Amino acid sequence: xxxxxxxxxxxxxxxxxxxxxxxxxxxxxxxxxxxxxxxxxxxxxxxxxxxxxxxxxxxxxxxxxxxxxxxxxxxxxxxxxxxxxxxxxxxxxxxxxxxxxxxxxxxxxxxxxxxxxxxxxxxxxxxxxxxxxxxxxxxxxxxxxxxxxxxxxxxxxxxxxxxxxxxxxxxxxxxxxxxxxxxxxxxxxxxxxxxxxxxxxxxxxxxxxxxxxxxxxxxxxxxxxxxxxxxxxxxxxxxxxxxxxxxxxxxxxxxxxxxxxxxxxxxxxxxxxxxxxxxxxxxxxxxxxxxxxxxxxxxxxxxxxxxxxxxxxxxxxxxxxxxxxxxxxxxxxxxxxxxxxxxxxxxxxxxxxxxxxxxxxxxxxxxxxxxxxxxxxxxxxxxxxxxxxxxxxxx
Amino acid sequence: xxxxxxxxxxxxxxxxxxxxxxxxxxxxxxxxxxxxxxxxxxxxxxxxxxxxxxxxxxxxxxxxxxxxxxxxxxxxxxxxxxxxxxxxxxxxxxxxxxxxxxxxxxxxxxxxxxxxxxxxxxxxxxxxxxxxxxxxxxxxxxxxxxxxxxxxxxxxxxxxxxxxxxxxxxxxxxxxxxxxxxxxxxxxxxxxxxxxxxxxxxxxxxxxxxxxxxxxxxxxxxxxxxxxxxxxxxxxxxxxxxxxxxxxxxxxxxxxxxx
Numbered sequence: 001x002x003x004x005x006x007x008x009x010x011x012x013x014x015x016x017x018x019x020x021x022x023x024x025x026x027x028x029x030x031x032x033x034x035x036x037x038x039x040x041x042x043x044x045x046x047x048x049x050x051x052x053x054x055x056x057x058x059x060x061x062x063x064x065x066x067x068x069x070x071x072x073x074x075x076x077x078x079x080x081x082x083x084x085x086x087x088x089x090x091x092x093x094x095x096x097x098x099x100x101x102x103x104x105x106x107x108x109x110x111x112x113x114x115x116x117x118x119x120x121x122x123x124x125x126x127x128x129x130x131x132x133x134x135x136x137x138x139x140x141x142x143x144x145x146x147x148x149x150x151x152x153x154x155x156x157x158x159x160x161x162x163x164x165x166x167x168x169x170x171x172x173x174x175x176x177x178x179x180x181x182x183x184x185x186x187x188x189x190x191x192x193x194x195x196x197x198x199x200x201x202x203x204x205x206x207x208x209x210x211x212x213x214x215x216x217x218x219x220x221x222x223x224x225x226x227x228x229x230x231x232x233x234x235x236x237x238x239x240x241x242x243x244x245x246x247x248x249x250x251x252x253x254x255x256x257x258x259x260x261x262x263x264x265x266x267x268x269x270x271x272x273x274x275x276x277x278x279x280x281x282x283x284x285x286x287x288x289x290x291x292x293x294x295x296x297x298x299x300x301x302x303x304x305x306x307x308x309x310x311x312x313x314x315x316x317x318x319x320x321x322x323x324x325x326x327x328x329x330x331x332x333x334x335x336x337x338x339x340x341x342x343x344x345x346x347x348x349x350x351x352x353x354x355x356x357x358x359x360x361x362x363x364x365x366x367x368x369x370x371x372x373x374x375x376x377x378x379x380x381x382x383x384x385x386x387x388x389x390x391x392x393x394x395x
Numbered sequence: 396x397x398x399x400x401x402x403x404x405x406x407x408x409x410x411x412x413x414x415x416x417x418x419x420x421x422x423x424x425x426x427x428x429x430x431x432x433x434x435x436x437x438x439x440x441x442x443x444x445x446x447x448x449x450x451x452x453x454x455x456x457x458x459x460x461x462x463x464x465x466x467x468x469x470x471x472x473x474x475x476x477x478x479x480x481x482x483x484x485x486x487x488x489x490x491x492x493x494x495x496x497x498x499x500x501x502x503x504x505x506x507x508x509x510x511x512x513x514x515x516x517x518x519x520x521x522x523x524x525x526x527x528x529x530x531x532x533x534x535x536x537x538x539x540x541x542x543x544x545x546x547x548x549x550x551x552x553x554x555x556x557x558x559x560x561x562x563x564x565x566x567x568x569x570x571x572x573x574x575x576x577x578x579x580x581x582x583x584x585x586x587x588x589x590x591x592x593x594x595x596x597x598x599x600x601x602x603x604x605x606x607x608x609x610x611x612x613x614x615x616x617x618x619x620x621x622x623x624x625x626x627x628x629x630x631x632x633x634x635x636x637x638x639x640x641x642x643x644x645x646x647x648x649x650x651x652x653x654x
Contacts, residue, residue: 058450102588105476110583114409120589121431127409129429205590 001204006100007052013093014049017042020085023077028319029070032336038067039333041077045090048097061106068097069109070331072338073200073324075287079315094324098202108201109329116203119210123192124159125328134189136162142175145186146221153178153185153257154223156237158230159193160359166366167359171229174254174384180391181266183257185227188217194233199240201325207240215245225250227257231284231358232323238289253285255295255357255383262301269390272304277386278351279307280342280365281317282358295357295383302390308349310342318342320368322360339368347374354380396454396549398445399511401501401532402438402473404466405522407431415622422620424522434469437517439584441577444547445515446477446585452549455479457508461489461500467600475587475595482508486605491613494523498531499611504603505536513554514574518543529576539569545580 001009019042024030027040037043044067050056051064077090101107108116115125122129136157143149155178161171178185194214198207218226226249228234234253237246261267279299285291292314299307312318321338342365346354354369356362365380406415407430416425426432434442445456458473458481460466470481484504492500505511514533519526526542533540545564546557552571557564559578587595632647634640648654 102586103590105585105587105591108586113583113586116586117433118409120592121407121433122429129410129414129427131429132411132414203589205588205593209589 001099003100003103006096006103010052010093010096010100011049013089013096014045016086016088017045017090018086019046022084023080023090026076026080026316028072028074028076028321028338029334031318031341032321032334032338034333034335039070042088042090044068044071045093045097048093052097052100058106061101061104065101065107065109066331066333068094068101069107069112069201069325069329070333071324072283072319072321072326074283074319076283076316076319079287095199095202098200099204100202102202102204108203108325109331111329112201112325115197115325115328116201116206119193119198119203120206123210124163125193125197126159126163128159128163130190133162133191136168137187137189140172140175140187143186144189145223149186151184151186152225153183154218154221154226155185155187155254156194156226156228156233157187157191158228158233158359160363161229162191164359164363167229167362170359170362170382170384173382173388174229176388177258177261177267177384177391181261183261183266188221190217194228194236195240196230196232196236197325197328199236200323211241215241218249223249225252227252227254229254229359231282231289232360235284235288253289253291253294253357255285255298256291258383258387259294259297262298267387267391269301269303269387271390271392273302273386273390274304274306275352276306276308276350277353277355278310278346278349279313280310280320280346280354280356280361281314282356282361283317283319283323285357286317287315295355298383298387299355302386308351310345310349312345318345320356320358320361320364322358322364327360327363337364337368337371339364340372343368343372343374343378346378347372352378353386354378355383355386356380357383396448396452396513397511398448398454398456399505399508399514400438400442400445400456400458400473400478401514401516401528402442402458402460402469403435403517403520404432404460404462404469405435405520407433408436408521417620417622419620422617432465432468434472435517435521436584437519437521437577437579439517440579440581441515441517442473442476442478443584444544444575444577444581445513448513448547448549449477457482457511459484459501459504461485461492461497461504464602467602468596470600471595471598472587472592474598475591476585477587481598481600483600483602484604484608485602486610488605488610492611493613493615494525494527495531495615496611496613498528498535500608501528502532502535503608505532507603507608512571513549514538514572515547516574516576518576518578526576529574533574536572536574538572538574540574540576541567541569542576543578544575545578547575547577547581 023041195210516529
């Protein structure tokens with residue numbers, strides 16, 4: 001898409017905004033900034049609209065860039081607008097504005113340049129060399145995925161699990177569960193990024209290159225069913241990859257597969273987990289893809305568990321702060337971290353455990369627990385880890 | 396306004412340290428196949444300084460690099476960022492150039508082009524960190540130079556440089572032509588989109604060889620090259636209370652003659 005077409009698209013979307021400001025009430029950025037209108041939701045898109053319509057100086061564009069790339073892309077504004085106003089897709093305007101800014105070389109944020117450069121050089125946003133990434137697989141006993149290995153499911157681990165030891169624990173727990181349920185699965189030894197960070201940071205051209213590489217990998221290996229560890233990979237495969245190219249490939253988040261395995265009796269949850277837990281909805285599972293029930297059904301199958309809901313849950317869930325490329329940037333205007341707010345909300349519910357199903361949420365929330373100073377009373381774990389503890393006596 | 400920016404291709408400094416290997420006999424770093432070559436970050440900042448001048452003043456930027464054929468990729472990346480053209484100086488005869496020989500070759504290349512108002516270099520190389528090439532080029536060209544620029548402004552045939560010093564900044568004014576070495580404080584280099592990078596990949600980059608520019612004799616020699624070994628032990632100091640842990644730590648440190 002040319003710059004002119006992008007600009008026109010952004011103006012067209014934002015023109016439909018009636019400035020009712022209903023979206024501002026649900027924008028998480030207003031929870032952590034001074035709450036100026038321009039610091040959230042339609043305030044950001046209106047600022048971009050003004051800049052594009054009436055051409056502003058470079059120094060203002062840099063300030064606009066900071067606002068634009070601070071968006072968590074949690075999609076709360078879009079849902080609110082659909083429910084209570086005219087249904088403008090502000091996130092579409094945000095995505096396209098990021099593309100526009102990157103092409104003009106005003107974006108992304110300085111700290112977000114490295115992940116993009118690493119993606120181009122090494123196929124992941126963390127700068128891991130391909131051989132280093134493979135090290136993670138050693139000793140796992142999981143075959144490289146190919147039709148020849150008779151694998152039915154391609155488990156797409158994602159970059160964060162191969163980089164962050166804490167998320168590697170989650171991946172190992174999931175692998176143990178799939179083995180316990182006798183799922184025939186494999187991993188791509190040459191797995192690279194799904195392209196999520198490139199899409200979120202407005203690097204459309206690189207994103208499209210990565211997509212094509214992955215699609216040809218899936219096709220050459222005869223992939224029919226992908227299960228992802230991260231909701232971000234899940235959303236990217238589902239909503240950013242061309243539907244025509246992904247035809248015949250079923251894409252699931254692992255919480256959906258676990259639900260199916262429990263229903264089919266392939267995973268039997270015997271051990272009691274007598275804990276008061278609350279489930280944090282990851283934005284890219286919930287609001288982006290309407291998956292609210294699968295993880296709750298999985299949790300509901302655990303004997304002894306007591307599930308309490310956050311006041312802001314499901315479509316109203318508060319973002320952990322990790323979406324939209326924010327895992328690689330800090331924003332000066334922010335006075336608090338969203339994960340800290342979420343941790344305090346969990347404490348007020350009397351929860352002993354926050355359960356989530358996303359690497360970014362887990363990392364941010366664990367940081368939140370430390371930063372709020374409640375490590376003794378509140379734990380953050382992934383659904384896969386909780387299920388593993390519930391089947392441990394099995395076989 | 397004609398600006399030359401000298402850039403250098405180096406091994407990606409972001410790779411994990413265990414992937415950094417050297418050939419002690421040849422006294423060179425080894426490039427593993429999966430490790431990429433990138434533009435030295437200081438040089439990217441020198442280019443950013445040039446681009447900021449170009450943002451406000453009509454300018455033409457030429458990127459010059461002494462290096463292997465592969466350095467054409469970083470020159471093209473500079474073009475994707477907004478430079479107008481690039482020249483590679485490459486020949487096996489330049490292979491063992493030290494900072495002095497590099498400065499001689501670059502100075503000759505700049506003289507051959509003979510039309511630059513301002514020459515920008517990174518404060519130092521991103522690999523050897525010697526920081527001598529920029530000043531060397533200025534000396535050989537017989538033009539004034541200022542090192543460690545945190546900000547550069549050009550007006551009325553003069554360049555005003557904010558120089559980063561230990562206790563603040565000093566402002567220096569020079570008549571053009573002049574050379575400035577650029578420090579990190581200039582700010583982050585802009586990110587060229589991959590669309591721009593792929594577009595610039597089509598650009599032809601001329602190569603000047605030893606037939607165009609005479610190689611210089613290096614004045615220094617690497618006597619030995621090695622990766623220093625580091626050993627670290629971690630010991631947790633026990634104690635019933637934080638105070639006891641503190642005093643046990645102090646005793647340990649005294650025992651180790653650290654305090």
